Amino acid sequence: MQDKTPLLVVKNLRTSFFTSAGEVKAVNDVSYHVDEEEVVAIVGESGCGKSVTQMSVLQLVQTPPGKILGGEVFYKGKDLLKYGQKSKEIRAIRGAEISMIFQEPMTSLNPVFTIGQQLSQVIRVHKHVSRKEAWAEGVEALRKVGIPEPEARMKNYPFEMSGGMRQRVMIAIAIACNSSLIIADEPTTALDVTTQAQVMELLMSIVKGLKKAMIVVTHNLGLVTRYADRIYVMYAGKIIESGTTEEIMKHPMHPYTIGLLKSVPNLSDEKGKALVPIEGAPPIVINLPDRCAFCPRCPYATEDCMNASMPGLRPVDVGQKHLVACHLDMRGSR
Amino acid sequence: MLGYIVKRLGISLIIIFIVTVFSFSIIHILPGDPARIALGEEADQAAVDALRAEMNLDKPITTQYVLWIKGILHGDFGMSIVEHRPVSRIISERLPKTISLGVPALILSVSLGLLSGIISAIKRGKFVDQILTICTTLAVGMPEFWLGVFGIFLFGLKLHLLPIQGYTAPSADFTQFVRRAIMPVVCLAIHLIASINRHTRANLLEVINQDYVRTARANGIPERTVILQHSLKNALIPVITMIALQVRVVLGGSVIVEQVFNITGIGLLLKTAVGNRDYLIIQGCVLILSMITVGCNFVVDLLYGVVDPKIRESWR
Numbered sequence: 001m002q003d004k005t006p007l008l009v010v011k012n013l014r015t016s017f018f019t020s021a022g023e024v025k026a027v028n029d030v031s032y033h034v035d036e037e038e039v040v041a042i043v044g045e046s047g048c049g050k051s052v053t054q055m056s057v058l059q060l061v062q063t064p065p066g067k068i069l070g071g072e073v074f075y076k077g078k079d080l081l082k083y084g085q086k087s088k089e090i091r092a093i094r095g096a097e098i099s100m101i102f103q104e105p106m107t108s109l110n111p112v113f114t115i116g117q118q119l120s121q122v123i124r125v126h127k128h129v130s131r132k133e134a135w136a137e138g139v140e141a142l143r144k145v146g147i148p149e150p151e152a153r154m155k156n157y158p159f160e161m162s163g164g165m166r167q168r169v170m171i172a173i174a175i176a177c178n179s180s181l182i183i184a185d186e187p188t189t190a191l192d193v194t195t196q197a198q199v200m201e202l203l204m205s206i207v208k209g210l211k212k213a214m215i216v217v218t219h220n221l222g223l224v225t226r227y228a229d230r231i232y233v234m235y236a237g238k239i240i241e242s243g244t245t246e247e248i249m250k251h252p253m254h255p256y257t258i259g260l261l262k263s264v265p266n267l268s269d270e271k272g273k274a275l276v277p278i279e280g281a282p283p284i285v286i287n288l289p290d291r292c293a294f295c296p297r298c299p300y301a302t303e304d305c306m307n308a309s310m311p312g313l314r315p316v317d318v319g320q321k322h323l324v325a326c327h328l329d330m331r332g333s334r
Numbered sequence: 335m336l337g338y339i340v341k342r343l344g345i346s347l348i349i350i351f352i353v354t355v356f357s358f359s360i361i362h363i364l365p366g367d368p369a370r371i372a373l374g375e376e377a378d379q380a381a382v383d384a385l386r387a388e389m390n391l392d393k394p395i396t397t398q399y400v401l402w403i404k405g406i407l408h409g410d411f412g413m414s415i416v417e418h419r420p421v422s423r424i425i426s427e428r429l430p431k432t433i434s435l436g437v438p439a440l441i442l443s444v445s446l447g448l449l450s451g452i453i454s455a456i457k458r459g460k461f462v463d464q465i466l467t468i469c470t471t472l473a474v475g476m477p478e479f480w481l482g483v484f485g486i487f488l489f490g491l492k493l494h495l496l497p498i499q500g501y502t503a504p505s506a507d508f509t510q511f512v513r514r515a516i517m518p519v520v521c522l523a524i525h526l527i528a529s530i531n532r533h534t535r536a537n538l539l540e541v542i543n544q545d546y547v548r549t550a551r552a553n554g555i556p557e558r559t560v561i562l563q564h565s566l567k568n569a570l571i572p573v574i575t576m577i578a579l580q581v582r583v584v585l586g587g588s589v590i591v592e593q594v595f596n597i598t599g600i601g602l603l604l605k606t607a608v609g610n611r612d613y614l615i616i617q618g619c620v621l622i623l624s625m626i627t628v629g630c631n632f633v634v635d636l637l638y639g640v641v642d643p644k645i646r647e648s649w650r
Binding site: 058060062064086091092093094095096099100102104107108109110111112113114121122125126157159170173 | 459543544545546547548549550551552553554555556557559564567568641642643644647
């Protein structure tokens with residue numbers, strides 16, 4: 001595989017929330033990268049820290065209670081964490097270089113401003129254009145995301161639109177300023193299944209068409225296999241497996257990934273085959289002991305797993321890009 | 335929009351009508367004969383009866399009410415039985431005093447309340463917020479009369495900075511008006527400032543955690559715009575409701591504040607009139623106050639529409 005230029009490199013990112021119950025290590029030493037024009041998926045259960053990781057990249061974590069404790073986030077070579085949370089520099093990145101699309105289209109748009117007001121405001125913040133030009137660019141952005149009668153829709157309020165339409169508006173805002181990287185945080189979770197497919201197809205065609213890179217945060221493995229080039233699997237604030245989509249689908253190496261794949265329905269499976277859930281619940285990441293966090297739920301866990309400290313990411317085979325954080329060698333278990 | 339305004343005006347008229355009917359009946363149900371009070375305890379029964387007839391008090395309440403309304407439509411609010419002067423003249427002497435103190439108090443409350451509320455919310459948990467929290471709690475806890483008396487003692491008697499009582503019309507001597515108005519205006523405003531501060535702070539903090547505020551930040555909107563535009567407009571809706579409920583208290587004159595500072599405004603007029611059974615003055619005051627209240631609510635209803643597009647939608 002030929003090396004591409006990395007667009008975003010995250011190194012040893014750590015973000016915690018300080019609650020009355022203790023420090024929640026939501027993102028615990030996470031490193032990953034996204035190349036230009038690449039679609040990367042971050043997969044994991046609710047509460048595994050995948051969203052917080054993305055929020056940390058743009059310093060959107062609520063402080064307090066959240067705090068980015070350390071790490072580096074290089075975007076086009078610049079460390080974004082060096083900029084203040086409210087600095088001009090980080091604002092120039094937000095929405096213009098890196099755009100985010102959130103999970104909840106119903107609440108992610110401001111209810112008291114029209115689509116046009118919100119869309120053209122973002123354009124005017126980042127580009128030196130007149131109100132009129134910004135409005136025209138807004139109409140154009142709405143047209144690109146397939147909203148019919150964009151001129152009329154600009155004057156609508158969010159409550160006059162469906163969830164799918166609102167998510168299209170969010171995508172329009174994300175592409176309006178020509179960002180190089182789109183971070184889609186569970187972009188289709190709140191939508192019904194048919195709309196999910198439409199929105200995802202739209203997002204992919206825009207990303208591919210405009211040659212952008214994208215990070216898709218999701219718990220939907222089905223989605224990932226179709227669209228992502230590479231996958232990072234997160235568990236309890238850490239990346240526990242990473243590799244190309246093909247590699248991970250064919251040879252999952254972490255018991256958690258294996259469990260996730262077993263719990264996804266597959267059309268090629270024989271009829272009547274039961275889905276296998278992962279037993280137990282994801283841990284609350286307060287005061288976790290220094291050992292593999294998946295241990296208590298892991299069907300393959302050994303005595304050694306319980307006693308050994310937290311495994312680091314290691315290549316599955318020497319020189320490979322497929323990394324896994326597990327003491328065991330799960331080769332051929334699926 | 336126009337249809338909504340017409341409908342709303344109609345409802346306002348009905349409300350004013352109901353208020354006057356209620357106050358009219360209550361005054362007449364209560365014991366005490368206005369004619370007797372007007373003539374004094376020693377007057378003989380014949381004279382009292384004659385006055386009763388003259389004042390239409392011998393007629394049924396409904397007839398009295400109709401006669402009263404008829405008079406008002408011709409600009410005649412009747413005669414005060416104590417002062418023997420037209421009620422309309424008495425009210426027009428008193429009302430400007432109350433309004434000229436109430437309007438500045440309202441402006442002060444809304445501006446200071448909103449400003450300090452926004453600051454409290456932005457600086458949540460910081461030193462400024464803690465100071466403001468202590469101040470507002472104190473302000474809510476202090477009774478108006480205590481604050482008034484304390485102000486008179488400190489700024490009037492000890493420091494000799496402000497006159498201790500009375501009222502000067504702004505048209506007569508503006509500087510004197512301001513000097514005399516400062517303490518009563520502050521007394522009128524202080525509770526409202528504190529309430530608006532608390533409500534603004536609480537609502538703004540709630541709104542700041544909403545997804546759409548995160549969206550605004552994620553799109554690189556400057557923090558000032560995020561707070562003052564995206565958040566505040568949403569946070570204002572409940573605050574407007576709260577202000578609406580308080581406006582009458584401030585604009586309609588506070589009996590206590592007028593009493594403490596010896597200002598002959600409408601609040602004091604009403605209080606004296608109730609004691610005197612001067613029922614036409616009571617009626618006139620109640621009518622004026624209910625018109626102020628209903629008028630304020632009307633403006634507030636329109637403000638809702640300005641702030642919230644969903645409400646505007648429902649007007650169509």
